[in-house]
Amino acid sequence: MLYAILAYHVEAEVMSWKPEEDAALMTNLLAVHDRLNAKKLLGPAARLGATAEARTLRGPGAGMVIDGPFAETKEQLLGLYVVNCDNADAALDVARDLRRVNPSAVYEIRPIRLYLPGEALPETAQEGGQG
Template sequence: MHYALLIYEDEAVYGDEPDSPALQAIIGQHMAFAGSLGAARVGGAGLAGTTSATTVRTTGGVKTVHDGPYAETKEQLGGFYLIEAPDLDSALAIARRVPLAANGAVEVRPLLEVPT
C-alpha cells in the first residue's frame, strides 16, 4: 500500500535565507533519511516556503486565485514522502524516523488506489 507522509513544521525555524545553517542541516538529514528508505521510497520533495504559495479557491462554482497558502496555521506543509509499506503500522514506523528541526508533525495518509 502507498502512503503519503506529510511534514508540518513552523517554517520560521529555518530563517529567511535559502542557505541558512538550519535549513542546510535539515536538508542533509532528509537526504540521509531518504537514502535509508531504499525501495520503500516511491517519491517526495521539499516545498518552497509559503510566501511562494498561490491558492485557487472555489466558492459557489467560481474559481479565484489568492496569494499565499489556503490556511494560516502555526505549522506549514514543508515537504512530503511517498512510501510503500505493507500496512499502517509499518508506515507509522517510517514516519517516526522523519527528521524535524523542532516541534512539528508528520501526517500519514494512505493513497487511494485508483483502478487503471
C-alpha cells in the first residue's frame, strides 16, 4: 500500500537555520532515506520551495489565483515522501524514523488512493485502483 508522509514545519524556523545546520539535518535525513531505499520502501520525496513562491488556485470557472498557500496553520507543508508499506503502522514507523532526526517537524501520514482511469499499480489494485 502506498502512503504519503507530508512534512510540516514552521517555515520561518527552517529559513533561519545556518547553511551548516541545514546541511547537517539533510545528512541525517539522507541516512534515513538510505535505510528506506535499502528496504525498497521509499518512493518519490521532495523538499518543496518557499511558500512565498507558492500560488493557490481556487473558485469556480477559471478560478482565482491567490499568492501563497492558503492555510490557517502555524506550520507549512515543506516536503513529502511516498512510501510503500504493508500497512498504516509500518508507514507510521517510517514517519517516526524521519522524526527522530527532525524532531521539530510534524508528519502527517495518509494512504494514497491512486486514480488512473483504466490502470492501477499493484499496490492499489486490491482496492480497485480508485479512491
